[in-house]
Amino acid sequence: MLSIGTLSRKTGTKVQTIRYYEQIGLLPE
Structure with missing residues (x-):
């Protein structure tokens, strides 16, 4: 599971x- 911050960066x-x-x-x- 990605952290929210990582997910935010990866998906924009x-x-x-x-x-x-x-x-x-x-x-x-």
Whole structure:
């Protein structure tokens, strides 16, 4: 599992967006 920071850099997605996806259940914890 990648850290949120690493995932953010690799995908070009904001950390806040990734956290939001986790909250709504789009990504596994």
